[in-house]
Amino acid sequence: MKKYKVAVIVGSLRKESYNLKTAQTLMSLASDDLAFELIEIGSLPFFNEDLEDKQPQQWIDFREQIQAADAVLFLTPEYNRSIPAALKNALDVGSRPYGQSAWSGKPAAVVSVAIGALGGFGANHHLRQSLTFLNMPAMAQPEAYIGNAGQLFDDQGSMINESTKNFLQGFMDAYEVWVKSLAK
Amino acid sequence: MKKYKVAVIVGSLRKESYNLKTAQTLMSLASDDLAFELIEIGSLPFFNEDLEDKQPQQWIDFREQIQAADAVLFLTPEYNRSIPAALKNALDVGSRPYGQSAWSGKPAAVVSVAIGALGGFGANHHLRQSLTFLNMPAMAQPEAYIGNAGQLFDDQGSMINESTKNFLQGFMDAYEVWVKSLAK
Amino acid sequence: MKKYKVAVIVGSLRKESYNLKTAQTLMSLASDDLAFELIEIGSLPFFNEDLEDKQPQQWIDFREQIQAADAVLFLTPEYNRSIPAALKNALDVGSRPYGQSAWSGKPAAVVSVAIGALGGFGANHHLRQSLTFLNMPAMAQPEAYIGNAGQLFDDQGSMINESTKNFLQGFMDAYEVWVKSLAK
Amino acid sequence: MKKYKVAVIVGSLRKESYNLKTAQTLMSLASDDLAFELIEIGSLPFFNEDLEDKQPQQWIDFREQIQAADAVLFLTPEYNRSIPAALKNALDVGSRPYGQSAWSGKPAAVVSVAIGALGGFGANHHLRQSLTFLNMPAMAQPEAYIGNAGQLFDDQGSMINESTKNFLQGFMDAYEVWVKSLAK
Numbered sequence: 001m002k003k004y005k006v007a008v009i010v011g012s013l014r015k016e017s018y019n020l021k022t023a024q025t026l027m028s029l030a031s032d033d034l035a036f037e038l039i040e041i042g043s044l045p046f047f048n049e050d051l052e053d054k055q056p057q058q059w060i061d062f063r064e065q066i067q068a069a070d071a072v073l074f075l076t077p078e079y080n081r082s083i084p085a086a087l088k089n090a091l092d093v094g095s096r097p098y099g100q101s102a103w104s105g106k107p108a109a110v111v112s113v114a115i116g117a118l119g120g121f122g123a124n125h126h127l128r129q130s131l132t133f134l135n136m137p138a139m140a141q142p143e144a145y146i147g148n149a150g151q152l153f154d155d156q157g158s159m160i161n162e163s164t165k166n167f168l169q170g171f172m173d174a175y176e177v178w179v180k181s182l183a184k
Numbered sequence: 185m186k187k188y189k190v191a192v193i194v195g196s197l198r199k200e201s202y203n204l205k206t207a208q209t210l211m212s213l214a215s216d217d218l219a220f221e222l223i224e225i226g227s228l229p230f231f232n233e234d235l236e237d238k239q240p241q242q243w244i245d246f247r248e249q250i251q252a253a254d255a256v257l258f259l260t261p262e263y264n265r266s267i268p269a270a271l272k273n274a275l276d277v278g279s280r281p282y283g284q285s286a287w288s289g290k291p292a293a294v295v296s297v298a299i300g301a302l303g304g305f306g307a308n309h310h311l312r313q314s315l316t317f318l319n320m321p322a323m324a325q326p327e328a329y330i331g332n333a334g335q336l337f338d339d340q341g342s343m344i345n346e347s348t349k350n351f352l353q354g355f356m357d358a359y360e361v362w363v364k365s366l367a368k
Numbered sequence: 369m370k371k372y373k374v375a376v377i378v379g380s381l382r383k384e385s386y387n388l389k390t391a392q393t394l395m396s397l398a399s400d401d402l403a404f405e406l407i408e409i410g411s412l413p414f415f416n417e418d419l420e421d422k423q424p425q426q427w428i429d430f431r432e433q434i435q436a437a438d439a440v441l442f443l444t445p446e447y448n449r450s451i452p453a454a455l456k457n458a459l460d461v462g463s464r465p466y467g468q469s470a471w472s473g474k475p476a477a478v479v480s481v482a483i484g485a486l487g488g489f490g491a492n493h494h495l496r497q498s499l500t501f502l503n504m505p506a507m508a509q510p511e512a513y514i515g516n517a518g519q520l521f522d523d524q525g526s527m528i529n530e531s532t533k534n535f536l537q538g539f540m541d542a543y544e545v546w547v548k549s550l551a552k
Numbered sequence: 553m554k555k556y557k558v559a560v561i562v563g564s565l566r567k568e569s570y571n572l573k574t575a576q577t578l579m580s581l582a583s584d585d586l587a588f589e590l591i592e593i594g595s596l597p598f599f600n601e602d603l604e605d606k607q608p609q610q611w612i613d614f615r616e617q618i619q620a621a622d623a624v625l626f627l628t629p630e631y632n633r634s635i636p637a638a639l640k641n642a643l644d645v646g647s648r649p650y651g652q653s654a655w656s657g658k659p660a661a662v663v664s665v666a667i668g669a670l671g672g673f674g675a676n677h678h679l680r681q682s683l684t685f686l687n688m689p690a691m692a693q694p695e696a697y698i699g700n701a702g703q704l705f706d707d708q709g710s711m712i713n714e715s716t717k718n719f720l721q722g723f724m725d726a727y728e729v730w731v732k733s734l735a736k
Contacts, residue, residue, distance in 0.1 A: 013232040046226060046270045047263070048197040079231070081317040081493075082266075082310055085273030086230045092263045104693075117515060121489040122317075125449075126266055126310050128684065129677055133265040133306075135693035140684045141656075147485060181733060265677075288509075301699060305673040309633075312500065313493055316508045325472075325503035331669060365549060381600040410598060414638045415631070416565040447599070447644045449685040450634075450678055454598045457637030490685075494634055494678050501633040501674075 003035045004179050007069035011076035011087035011123075013042040016157075018149035019075040019113045022168070025159040026073070026111070029172045034179065036073075039065050039090075047092040059093050066094045066102035070183040072136065073175065075111045078123035091130050101134060107182040108136040109175045111144040119145025139178045142171050187219045188363050191253035195260035195271035195307075197226040200341075202333035203259040203297045206352070209343040210257070210295070213356045218363065220257075223249050223274075231276040243277050250278045250286035254367040256320065257359065259295045262307035275314050285318060291366040292320040293359045295328040303329025323362045326355050371403045372547050375437035379444035379455035379491075381410040384525075386517035387443040387481045390536070393527040394441070394479070397540045402547065404441075407433050407458075415460040427461050434462045434470035438551040440504065441543065443479045446491035459498050469502060475550040476504040477543045479512040487513025507546045510539050555587045556731050559621035563628035563639035563675075565594040568709075570701035571627040571665045574720070577711040578625070578663070581724045586731065588625075591617050591642075599644040611645050618646045618654035622735040624688065625727065627663045630675035643682050653686060659734040660688040661727045663696040671697025691730045694723050 008027065012019045027036045045056045066072070076083050095101045110127050112120025124145060131138045144167075146152070152161045159165050192211065196203045211220045229240045250256070260267050279285045294311050296304025308329060315322045328351075330336070336345045343349050376395065380387045395404045413424045434440070444451050463469045478495050480488025492513060499506045512535075514520070520529045527533050560579065564571045579588045597608045618624070628635050647653045662679050664672025676697060683690045696719075698704070704713045711717050 013230060014234050042230060042232070046197060046273075047268065048226070048270075050198050079272075079276045080279055080314040082272060082314050084231065085269045085276055086232075088263075088266060088272050089230075089269030092269055095264055117485045118487060118489055118513060119485070121486055122313060122493070125490070125681055125684075126313070128680070129306060129310070130264040130266050132677075132680065132690075132692045132695060137689060137692050138684075140689050141687035143684060145486060301669045301671070302673055302697060303670060305670055306677070309497055309500075309674070312496070316493075316496065316506075316511060319509035321505060321508050322500075324500045324505050327500060329670060381598060382602050410600070414565060414594060414641075415636065416594070416638075418566050447640075448647055448682040450640060450643075450682050452599065453637040453641030453644055454600075456631075456634060456640050457598075460631045460637055463632055490681060494681070497674060497678070498632040498634050 003033060004070045004183055005068060006034050006036050006179065007066055007072045008036050008038045009041060009072060009074050009087065009090060010038065011074070011084045013086055018115070018153065019077050021153050021157045021159070022111060022113045022146060023075045024157065025165065026168055026172050029169050031176055034176060037065070037069070041086050041090040044089055044093050046089055047096065052097055062090065063094055063102045069106060071107045071179040072103070073109055074127060075113060076120060076123045076127055078112060078114050078120035081122035082126045083123045091134065095134060103134040103136050105184055106136055107139070107179050109139040109178065111146065111171070113146040113149050115148070115150050117147045119147035121145055137182050139175055142167070142174060144171050187217060188254045188367055189252060190218050190220050190363065191250055191256045192220050192222045193225060193256060193258050193271065193274060194222065195258070195268045197270055202299070202337065203261050205337050205341045206295060206297045206330060207259045208341065209349065210352055210356050213353050215360055218360060221249070221253070225270050225274040228273055228277050230273055231280065236281055246274065247278055247286045253290060255291045255363040256287070257293055258311060259297060260304060260307045260311055262296060262298050262304035265306035266310045267307045275318065279318060287318040287320050289368055290320055291323070291363050293323040293362065295330065295355070297330040297333045299332070299334050301331045303331035305329055321366050323359055326351070326358060328355050371401060372438045372551055373436060374402050374404050374547065375434055375440045376404050376406045377409060377440060377442050377455065377458060378406065379442070379452045381454055386483070386521065387445050389521050389525045390479060390481045390514060391443045392525065393533065394536055394540055397537050399544055402544060405433070405437070409454050409458040412457055412461050414457055415464065420465055430458065431462055431470045437474060439475045439547040440471070441477055442495060443481060444488060444491045444495055446480060446482050446488035449490035450494045451491045459502065463502060471502040471504050473552055474504055475507070475547050477507040477546065479514060479539070481514040481517050483516070483518050485515045487515035489513055505550050507543055510535070510542060512539050555585060556622045556735055557620060558586050558588050558731065559618055559624045560588050560590045561593060561624060561626050561639065561642060562590065563626070563636045565638055570667070570705065571629050573705050573709045573711070574663060574665045574698060575627045576709065577717065578720055578724055581721050583728055586728060589617070589621070593638050593642040596641055596645050598641055599648065604649055614642065615646055615654045621658060623659045623731040624655070625661055626679060627665060628672060628675045628679055630664060630666050630672035633674035634678045635675045643686065647686060655686040655688050657736055658688055659731050661691040661730065663698065663723070665698040665701050667700070667702050669699045671699035673697055689734050691727055694719070694726060696723050
């Protein structure tokens, strides 16, 4: 029975990130057919084509982690109506060198998590535009704009909002179908 | 006679960046009423709210450079249909701490420069979405999507394409009017 | 003392449209220096370049109404994460014939009004992308994403939510400054 | 052997539309497993929720045409950096009444065709944002930004540019795989 390896990428670097807590909630709701790995992105040096000849070790390691995955799950906060730099950098580093993108063909889904009511809409769709280029089929529905994130978790980081938890359960069920339909 | 200080931010970190060369061309075409400063963004640590209590010195210096400017001119390549991480990070670092954004109210313009024919359209408009949030009035026309950038410069980095040069002259003239209308 | 003529365009055609009610609230909050005209867009035939030789009278009338304005205020619902067709058609009709756009140079502002919590973010920024092309400087802040619109008005269509009303007052004050800075 | 019914929607209403010609080229390049139907959108009355009780017959017919399809192929010009009103109206009409969208679940692809070099990038991605909401999985790669469309066809409307034709062949092959993977 095939297990699908899912790389989980969280755009916020905060230790108490609501995006991270939402990622952990989502992983806890998935079936055993999905095996998750949280991928660290905060220590990747900025992508710069001039460095491609002597690539930082962190770039090489990151690309290998993505290549090993069957699918990718993205969680992103919204900074200034777009995705955080650390997440954008992960996309850019993983997409290179030219012609050897680690992302290509892997089914993806996007969850945006924000403190405000708008739920990170701007970040969510900016990320989707990049996923198109990266040849990552992005699940359409359910869209996941998780707003008012400050009210969803208890002090231990457990999701305490039942309707959001039910929504995330449905999201994860749909994502599992999506991954199984499209993973290579 | 007031001189307007314009911070110039180039999204690419490459030494031979076409965006940098376009920035230099633009600066050479401006009137004496504008005084430009190229601001370095490649060494800014990733924005992370957890670091706000012990801010990296580079963040502090960068914010002061932006605060000192009357206006900002952005040049951006397109990486994976959006702006580079280094540029997004500059936006995020300059926008914080909460309530003390260095960007607010400064008139801006966007030039995207790309090797391909599409001229960085995706990056150009992603950047504009962030500028809205940052309260930076962005010049509408002329839009500047500079495509086929590999053919525009000689070996010394001088712009050799006359029609692009004329376009950039018109762009800079319009930007000067924009800055004078809106700078505080 | 100059009065500024402001064309008000409401993207929803519903008689009881929350966008229309928000437009009426905004107009009631403006100073006497602004004179508003609500422009009807629901009967404009679809733009089709083949009709340019025998232009529908509605197109001609609409273009004249826009040309007579000093500035434009847009209110838009969100349909399927973008602006309604009727509003897009108004933009397209007003932008033609080629080289004779009625919109060019007029300062603009965007308010999106939606029943859901997301406040029409998608429509708001799609509209802004078009305004860039149309050479309409769009006010950056305050951004106006009016969510939960079903709870804001009484049966007579009066705004009953005080915090939203205060927000709209601030929006209108800022728009007046914007119009006066940039109108020809 | 199942044949897949593909609804083809062309955003331009011009008789000599380059989008229409590109659609015809694409259809001619497909395998026999796909059966195409060009769907007319130019006579759909503007969506207006007030009309839902006495729906125009054109709305009803259009929704039935979409419901009968297994997949949808969109071709769009760019008007003012977004999709044409007629295309947006088709999306909106087909998405209603609430809860009965005709689009949901149908695999889609987007081709933008433009006279200029930018290839309709803005329209392409605005459409994709709507497709996300409409629950239409949109093929990621190949992205299709067909620029300089005025030089691609002969007087009879036949595609005469070999590299574009080859690109469209690859696009159609990929789309067929996409449809077969995801159609219900």
